[in-house]
Amino acid sequence: MKITHVESFRVPVPAVDPPFRWREGLAGSAPAGEGGILRIGTDAGVEGVAFFSRPGAAVLLDDLVERIFRPELLGQDPFQREWLWHRVWELDRIHELPLPTLGLIDVALWDLAGRVQNLPTWQVLGGYRTEIPAYASTSTFGSVEEFLDVADQCLDLGYHGVKLHAWGDARRDAQLILALRDHLGPEVPLMYDGSAGFDLPDALHVGAALSEAKYLWYEEPMREFSVSAYRRLAELVDVPLLVAETSDGAHMNSADFIAAGAATFGVRASTNLRGGITGAMRTAHLADAYRLRAEVHGSDIPNQHLCMAISNTTYYESLVTSNPVVRERAVDRDGLVHAPTGPGIALPPGLDYPSALLPYVEGATA
Numbered sequence: 001m002k003i004t005h006v007e008s009f010r011v012p013v014p015a016v017d018p019p020f021r022w023r024e025g026l027a028g029s030a031p032a033g034e035g036g037i038l039r040i041g042t043d044a045g046v047e048g049v050a051f052f053s054r055p056g057a058a059v060l061l062d063d064l065v066e067r068i069f070r071p072e073l074l075g076q077d078p079f080q081r082e083w084l085w086h087r088v089w090e091l092d093r094i095h096e097l098p099l100p101t102l103g104l105i106d107v108a109l110w111d112l113a114g115r116v117q118n119l120p121t122w123q124v125l126g127g128y129r130t131e132i133p134a135y136a137s138t139s140t141f142g143s144v145e146e147f148l149d150v151a152d153q154c155l156d157l158g159y160h161g162v163k164l165h166a167w168g169d170a171r172r173d174a175q176l177i178l179a180l181r182d183h184l185g186p187e188v189p190l191m192y193d194g195s196a197g198f199d200l201p202d203a204l205h206v207g208a209a210l211s212e213a214k215y216l217w218y219e220e221p222m223r224e225f226s227v228s229a230y231r232r233l234a235e236l237v238d239v240p241l242l243v244a245e246t247s248d249g250a251h252m253n254s255a256d257f258i259a260a261g262a263a264t265f266g267v268r269a270s271t272n273l274r275g276g277i278t279g280a281m282r283t284a285h286l287a288d289a290y291r292l293r294a295e296v297h298g299s300d301i302p303n304q305h306l307c308m309a310i311s312n313t314t315y316y317e318s319l320v321t322s323n324p325v326v327r328e329r330a331v332d333r334d335g336l337v338h339a340p341t342g343p344g345i346a347l348p349p350g351l352d353y354p355s356a357l358l359p360y361v362e363g364a365t366a
Helices: 057-073 081-095 104-117 144-156 170-184 200-212 227-236 250-259 276-289 301-309 355-360
Strands: 003-013 033-042 047-052 131-138 162-165 190-193 217-219 241-243 266-269 293-296 316-320 336-338
Touching: 003 057, 003 355, 033 057, 033 104, 047 057, 047 104, 057 081, 057 104, 081 104, 081 276, 104 276, 131 144, 144 162, 144 170, 162 170, 170 190, 170 200, 200 217, 200 227, 227 241, 227 250, 250 266, 250 276, 266 276, 276 293, 276 301, 293 301, 293 316, 301 316
Parallel strands: 131 162, 131 316, 162 190, 190 217, 217 241, 241 266, 266 293
Antiparallel strands: 003 033, 033 047, 131 336
């Protein structure tokens, strides 16, 4: 089997309503725009797709397909995923590809592999579970009182825990951390994500509150440029650290965090920031060798497949961006996400797809 065509499609993506933010100084939801879909086809008539939704995705993907992806992929064997995964990293050496694009080819090829075998990709990967609990990963709300109300709604909707994305103000965030634990009691799993808002002194202040309140993990308080800063943080706080979400280098970079003793809870695994499915699985196996967790990052269908295939992940991350809270459609009333059943990976429902892509949309009929 050989790759015979590599195409990009533009897909209208509506604005999130209501809009949301992550913390002070960071944008949250993007305005309406165009996403991009990478489609890789073969001489056997089997194809695979990957969805790219970042702002400016359509224009960027068009350029990557014309200039890099198509010349590299035409004539290749789509089952040589390892070779092609390594080729992408070689190309990154020259082209400095944006981090979320490093896994697009890999995701499309894993989608193709599932379609060839008429199996969901998580089963092609080996399959570990068929359901997983979801936690509510909040966007940033206006006050302590609103966060407490949102948390109550999330638990009432079945979510198995709550993760805060707060304001990025160390003193204010510490007050919220303690208030939420006091409000919900000692048994509810709580997590905190700093969205890289702090330097080391402020990260230590927040970490002290998280340690006192016995949060499950402490995620990305600082930009992940300095492994040494994270090592020092791990030495000085009791709350376990979940690291290596946005750092470049997939498992290669995650290994440095682990070797330094900075990954005291574990590392992040995702299709969009860890080099696709191949990079995420390498990261998960690396963490497992050290008996650490590889928590899957992000709410989308490819990461649902990862959750079902990675043994050392705990939860599915489900975004909560509105008040009143609306439960993500993938999460059932018991707060569980169930394994996808269609062949390959599928594309997310609810977007305005070209008719040629409808068979790839979850739940769509050709």
